[in-house]
Amino acid sequence: MTTTIPPRHDASSPATAAQPDFDGVDLQALARRVGTPCYAYSASAIRQRIRELQQALGGLDATLCYAVKANSNIAILQLMAQSGVGADIVSAGELRRCLHAGIPADRIVFSGVGKSEDEIAGALTAGILRFNVESHDELLTLERLAQAQQVTARAAVRINPDVDAQTHAKISTGKSENKFGVSIDEARRWFAGSALLAHVRLDGLHVHIGSQILSVEPFRLALKRVAAFWRELVQAGHPIESIDVGGGLGVCYRAGEDHPVAASDYADVIRETLADYCGRLLLEPGRYLVAEAGVLLTRVIRIKHGVERRFLVLDAAMNDLQRPSLYDAWHDIVPVSAEHAARPVATYDIVGPVCETGDTFARARPVPECAAGDLLLIKATGAYGASMASTYNSRPLAAEVLLDHGRYAVVRRRQHFEDMIAGEQPARSWQTL
Ligand code: LLP
Numbered sequence: 123m124t125t126t127i128p129p130r131h132d133a134s135s136p137a138t139a140a141q142p143d144f145d146g147v148d149l150q151a152l153a154r155r156v157g158t159p160c161y162a163y164s165a166s167a168i169r170q171r172i173r174e175l176q177q178a179l180g181g182l183d184a185t186l187c188y189a190v191k192a193n194s195n196i197a198i199l200q201l202m203a204q205s206g207v208g209a210d211i212v213s214a215g216e217l218r219r220c221l222h223a224g225i226p227a228d229r230i231v232f233s234g235v236g237k238s239e240d241e242i243a244g245a246l247t248a249g250i251l252r253f254n255v256e257s258h259d260e261l262l263t264l265e266r267l268a269q270a271q272q273v274t275a276r277a278a279v280r281i282n283p284d285v286d287a288q289t290h291a292k293i294s295t296g297k298s299e300n301k302f303g304v305s306i307d308e309a310r311r312w313f314a315g316s317a318l319l320a321h322v323r324l325d326g327l328h329v330h331i332g333s334q335i336l337s338v339e340p341f342r343l344a345l346k347r348v349a350a351f352w353r354e355l356v357q358a359g360h361p362i363e364s365i366d367v368g369g370g371l372g373v374c375y376r377a378g379e380d381h382p383v384a385a386s387d388y389a390d391v392i393r394e395t396l397a398d399y400c401g402r403l404l405l406e407p408g409r410y411l412v413a414e415a416g417v418l419l420t421r422v423i424r425i426k427h428g429v430e431r432r433f434l435v436l437d438a439a440m441n442d443l444q445r446p447s448l449y450d451a452w453h454d455i456v457p458v459s460a461e462h463a464a465r466p467v468a469t470y471d472i473v474g475p476v477c478e479t480g481d482t483f484a485r486a487r488p489v490p491e492c493a494a495g496d497l498l499l500i501k502a503t504g505a506y507g508a509s510m511a512s513t514y515n516s517r518p519l520a521a522e523v524l525l526d527h528g529r530y531a532v533v534r535r536r537q538h539f540e541d542m543i544a545g546e547q548p549a550r551s552w553q554t555l
Contacts, residue, residue: 136376136377136378136454136456137454137455137456137467137487137488137489137490138456138457138463138467138488138489138490139456139463140456140457140458140459140460140462140463141417141456141457141458141499141501142458142459142460144162144164144417144525145164145165145166145167145525145526145527145528146525146527146528146529147162147525147528147529147530149162149417149419149458149497149499150458150459150497152419152523152525152530153419153421153458153497156521156523156532156536157521157536158419158420158421158437158438158497158520159418159419159420159436159437159438159439159442159520159521160418160419160520160521160522160523160536161416161417161418161419161503161504161507161508161520161521161522161523162416162417162419162522162523162524162525162530163193163195163197163198163412163415163416163504163522163523163524163525163533164415164416164525164526165201165415165524165525165526166525166526166527167414167415168198168201168411168412168415168504169201169205171410171411171412171414171415172186172202172205172207172411173205174385175385175389175405175407175410175411176205177385178384178385178386178388178389179389179392179403179405182389182392182393182403183400183401183402183403184392184402184403184404184405185208185229185402185403185404185405186207186208186405186407186411187207187208187209187210187229187230187231187251187366187404187405187406188202188207188208188209188210188406188407188408188411189209189210189369189406189407189408189409190209190210190211190212190216190219190220190408191212191216191408191506191509192408192409192411192412192413192504192505192506192509193408193412193416193504193505193506193507193508193509194216194219194509195508195509195522195533195534196219196222196223196533197522197524197531197533198412198524198533199219199220199222199223199224199225200223200224201524202223202225202411203223203224203225203226207225207229207411208225208226208229208230208231208251209225209229209230209231210230210231210232210233210369210406210408211230211231211232211233211245211250212232212233212234213234213241214238214240214241214244214245217230217232217241217244217245217248217250221248227248227249227250227251228249228250228251229251230245230248230250230251231250231251231252231253231254231278231328231366231404231406232245232250232252232253232254233254233256233280233328233330233406234254234256235256235257235260235301235302237253237260239263239267242260242263242264242267243267243270243271246267246268246271246273246275247271249273251276252276252277252278252326252364252366252404253275253276253277253278254277254278254280254326254328254366255277255278255279255280256280256302256303256304257304258304258308258312261277261312261319261322261324264277264321264322265319265320265321265322268321268322269320269321273321274321274322274323275321275322275323276322276323276325276326276364277322277323277324277325277326278324278325278326278327278328278364278365278366279303279304279309279312279313279324279326279327279328280302280303280304280328280329280330281303281304281305281306281309281327281328281329281347281348281351282296282297282298282300282302282303282304282305283296283303283306283329283331283343283344283347283348284296284297284298284305285297285331285340285343285344285347286340287331287332287333287335287340287370288335288336288337288339288340289332289333289334289335289336289370289372290334290449290450290451292448292449293332293333293334293449294331294332295330295331295332295333296329296330296331296332296340296344302330303328303329303330306347306351309327309351310351310354312324313355313358313360314358316360324360325360325361325362325363325364326362326363326364326365326366327348327351327352327355327362327364327365327366328365328366328368328404329344329345329348329366329367329368330366330367330368330369330370330406331344331368331370332370333369333370333372333408333409334370334372334373334375334409335370335371335372335383336372336380336381336382336383337383338383338387338388338391341367341370341383341388341391342391342394342395345367345391345392345395345396346395348365348367348395348396349395349396349399352365352396352399353398362399362401363401363402364401364402364403364404365396365399365401365402365403365404366403366404366405366406367392367403367404367405367406368405368406369405369406369407369408369409369410370407371383371385371388371407371409371410372409372410373409373410373413373414373502373505374414374502375413375451375452375453375454375501375502376452376454377454382410385410408505408506409505409506411505412504412505413502413503413504413505413506414501414502414504415504416502416503416504416505416507417499417500417501417502417503417504418438418442418443418499418500418503418507418520419458419497419498419499420436420437420438420497420498420499420500421436421437421495421496421497421498422434422435422436422437422492422493422494422495422496422498423435423436423437423475423494424494425470425492425493425494431470431471431486432468432469432470432471433470433471433472433473434470434471434472434473434489434492435473435474435475436472436473436474436475436483436498437474437475438474438483438500438520439474439475439476439481439515439517440474440476440478440480440481440514441474441476441511441512441513441514441515441517442474442507442508442511442517442519442520443483443500443503443507443510443511444506444510444511444512445503445506445507445510446482446483446484447478447480447481447482448510452484453483453484453500453501453502453503454500454501454502455472455483455484455487455489455498455499455500455501456489456498456499456501457489457490457492457496457497457498457499458497458498458499459496459497462490462492462496462497463490464490465490465491466490466491467488467489467490467491468488468489468490468491468492469486469487469488470484470486470487470489470492471484471485471486471487472484472485472487472489475515475517476514476515476517477515483500508520508522508534513537513542516542518536518537518538518539518541518542519534519536519537519542520536521534521535521536522534
């Protein structure tokens with residue numbers, strides 16, 4: 123997320139260090155086999171993150187519900203299922219992916235401000251664990267649809283605690299100006315009227331203040347507000363069985379500069395702020411579990427010498443990885459081979475082939491001198507990389523590969539042209555309504 127810090131030029135900077143293998147797999151050989159651009163994810167690294175978080179939460183009645191939007195590849199969801207991790211979904215498509223991958227419905231929570239009637243009905247039919255409700259209209263819709271199915275929906279109010287998550291504005295969600303959740307005042311009114319809901323059991327609180335949070339303080343502040351409200355509700359006779367503390371744990375995008383919160387410190391904040399709460403805790407980590415477990419492998423197409431700047435043109439572009447163009451996000455970019463890493467450092471604007479100036483991964487970035495054909499890694503791209511990719515400029519979706527202790531499996535083949543245009547057709551049979 124950092125854009126203002128000038129690039130560092132010291133020879134030991136992470137941009138000059140080679141990364142020849144990942145989870146025991148030789149990346150040069152992998153790139154030759156599956157081609158580039160290609161996302162590679164380390165299953166071991168994902169399992170390690172899950173373990174870290176589960177261990178940090180030891181002794182608490184806590185369930186991880188992975189935020190599927192971070193990386194919704196079926197193979198990643200399967201890994202989650204195998205580790206007993208549930209899911210936080212935001213659409214019918216994500217629900218289908220989770221069920222397909224074997225995540226049980228009773229470990230799935232549904233968030234989002236725009237759940238449609240079809241989506242709510244579908245989630246009720248599937249029997250998901252709980253709805254994180256974000257508006258009164260949604261609450262009434264849930265009541266009506268649950269009544270139609272003769273079931274009781276379990277719901278949590280998503281609280282907007284009006285806390286600054288100190289992150290990029292586009293991924294900040296817990297300020298009162300944001301579209302997410304409702305104020306504590308409004309939530310209080312929902313609980314006061316909850317006896318009128320015959321098919322919704324309103325017995326949960328939910329909060330998610332933003333993403334890529336690098337300090338425990340915003341979490342502490344938000345959870346303190348939630349905890350105070352929980353105490354007030356209990357006193358008013360509204361038992362709360364579940365508190366969902368959301369996601370947001372940040373990761374290291376820039377070695378030496380980003381200092382993520384340790385899982386244990388994060389868990390301590392939960393223990394401390396919710397010390398007297400004995401119900402179930404839900405967590406919705408996305409990025410923390412998968413970001414650093416993924417890299418984007420890309421080859422240099424050519425070097426272009428402009429009047430003012432030197433451009434390193436890669437075969438990956440903003441359609442493959444949107445984060446730099448959308449949020450000015452920093453990703454470390456490093457050579458794969460040791461031979462390449464030993465070359466003198468040069469400074470480039472690192473760009474993709476898409477016809478937009480915004481298709482820029484980095485400006486004035488020092489990396490070891492590059493030549494056409496060199497293989498580079500764009501690091502920490504396991505979250506919000508492939509899941510946000512598009513076919514803009516009619517570029518096929520990149521291949522995705524899962525690595526595990528020296529073995530690899532293609533978990534998404536590179537998109538074929540026929541897949542890309544599937545569903546499109548010339549306007550042949552015109553109709554009127
Ligand atoms: N729960 C809810 C309700 C969310 O909206 C999100 C993310 C998460 C959990 C997971 O947050 P995480 O643990 O991954 O920070 N595309 C942006 C990030 C958008 C996050 C949206 N919501 C990026 O590339 O930085």
